[in-house]
Amino acid sequence: MQLQYRILVINPGSTSTKIGVFDDNICIFEKTIRHETKEIARFDHIIDQYDFRKQVILEQLDHEGINVSKFHAICARGGLLRPIEGGTYKVNDTMLHDLRIGYNGEHASNLGGIIAHEIASGLNIPAYIVDPVVVDELDEIARFSGVPEIPRKSIFHALNQKAVARKAAKDMGRSYEDMRLIVTHMGGGITVGAHQNGRVVDVNNGLHGDGPFSPERAGTVPAGDLVALCFSGQYYRDEVMKKLVGNGGLMAYLQTNDARDVEEKIASGDQEARLVYEAMAYQIAKEIGSMSAVLSGKVDAIVLTGGLAYGKTFIDMISTHIDWIADILVYPGEDELQALAEGALRVLRDEEIPKVYPRTDGKELTI
Numbered sequence: 001m002q003l004q005y006r007i008l009v010i011n012p013g014s015t016s017t018k019i020g021v022f023d024d025n026i027c028i029f030e031k032t033i034r035h036e037t038k039e040i041a042r043f044d045h046i047i048d049q050y051d052f053r054k055q056v057i058l059e060q061l062d063h064e065g066i067n068v069s070k071f072h073a074i075c076a077r078g079g080l081l082r083p084i085e086g087g088t089y090k091v092n093d094t095m096l097h098d099l100r101i102g103y104n105g106e107h108a109s110n111l112g113g114i115i116a117h118e119i120a121s122g123l124n125i126p127a128y129i130v131d132p133v134v135v136d137e138l139d140e141i142a143r144f145s146g147v148p149e150i151p152r153k154s155i156f157h158a159l160n161q162k163a164v165a166r167k168a169a170k171d172m173g174r175s176y177e178d179m180r181l182i183v184t185h186m187g188g189g190i191t192v193g194a195h196q197n198g199r200v201v202d203v204n205n206g207l208h209g210d211g212p213f214s215p216e217r218a219g220t221v222p223a224g225d226l227v228a229l230c231f232s233g234q235y236y237r238d239e240v241m242k243k244l245v246g247n248g249g250l251m252a253y254l255q256t257n258d259a260r261d262v263e264e265k266i267a268s269g270d271q272e273a274r275l276v277y278e279a280m281a282y283q284i285a286k287e288i289g290s291m292s293a294v295l296s297g298k299v300d301a302i303v304l305t306g307g308l309a310y311g312k313t314f315i316d317m318i319s320t321h322i323d324w325i326a327d328i329l330v331y332p333g334e335d336e337l338q339a340l341a342e343g344a345l346r347v348l349r350d351e352e353i354p355k356v357y358p359r360t361d362g363k364e365l366t367i
């Protein structure tokens with residue numbers, strides 16, 4: 001079959017920018033550009049990283065001798081938009097506005113649609129996003145927090161959780177829509193989702209909500225103590241937010257968000273590093289246990305994925321707590337670039353109509 005479409009895919013994460021070039025669904029180039037903490041720390045806000053991240057992408061393509069004028073479409077990971085259903089969305093003005101203001105908060109994925117649009121408009125080709133971090137399929141019961149003004153939100157690694165869940169189902173010879181899975185993405189942020197018959201019915205808000213602490217996030221924090229900290233007069237709002245997102249978790253305890261550094265410290269006998277790493281694994285296991293209750297204990301498999309899943313020691317630390325629940329499948333890294341390319345391809349091939357942001361049916365989800 002003749003190849004038809006060349007697609008650039010862009011995935012900005014909190015600790016890296018990943019890019020890929022696909023000829024139809026075949027990846028011809030991919031690169032993970034890791035960003036040192038100090039490189040990112042000089043920007044006060046995520047949106048300020050726009051030029052830096054765009055330049056990094058264009059330089060990398062230039063370095064590889066990839067001619068941008070040959071692209072037919074650009075597809076990026078979508079950010080903190082209004083809650084929407086999964087699928088491929090064409091970048092439009094409302095979306096750009098919401099990404100720029102960070103409608104639901106700040107995260108590197110907000111830059112995806114903006115950078116894709118900027119490069120695509122210069123080439124007169126379409127820009128898309130697929131399964132953004134705000135995909136919302138929560139059961140109504142999962143939205144209660146105990147404070148009516150603060151409903152729980154669905155903010156998670158939707159793109160990779162869905163892609164890897166489908167891969168796991170395929171590897172088990174089953175259909176994703178017929179399965180009950182607990183999928184745990186462990187990257188800069190960590191999210192644990194209960195997937196029931198193709199829907200993520202409960203998941204922790206891995207950005208500034210709840211769940212385990214992560215390489216750079218605090219996760220659930222004792223609420224009363226957090227309120228006291230906020231009103232202590234010692235911190236500005238942005239400083240408290242930084243403690244929760246960016247400088248929380250491993251960063252706060254060990255001054256690094258790189259799990260490989262932590263593994264090296266542990267290997268050289270650092271007991272404090274071991275304890276912190278074990279605590280992160282313990283909190284992940286607790287969240288998985290909680291999602292097994294969501295699925296009434298009927299769990300077909302637990303899927304572990306994301307950058308941290310490369311760490312064998314770390315996987316062992318989690319597994320000892322949860323291997324009684326169900327079989328554990330490990331897919332290190334992520335399948336997001338492929339999922340982005342395939343999302344764009346379905347639309348380019350007219351197999352799917354791109355969705356219109358915010359909603360096609362006028363019924364906006366509440367948050």
Ligand SMILES: Nc1ncnc2c1ncn2[C@@H]1O[C@H](COP(=O)(O)OP(=O)(O)O)[C@@H](O)[C@H]1O
Binds near residue numbers: 016186215257261306
């Ligand atoms: N080979 C590895 N062994 C252990 N940890 C790793 C490895 N590769 C990446 N990581 C860790 O995974 C985390 C980043 O995961 P990733 O999914 O790439 O994050 P994001 O997309 O959120 O930037 C970092 O803490 C990084 O150190």
Ligand SMILES: CCCC(=O)OP(=O)(O)O
Binds near residue numbers: 013133188190206
């Ligand atoms: C929870 C939103 C997605 C997220 O945390 O992504 P990273 O791990 O790439 O920061």
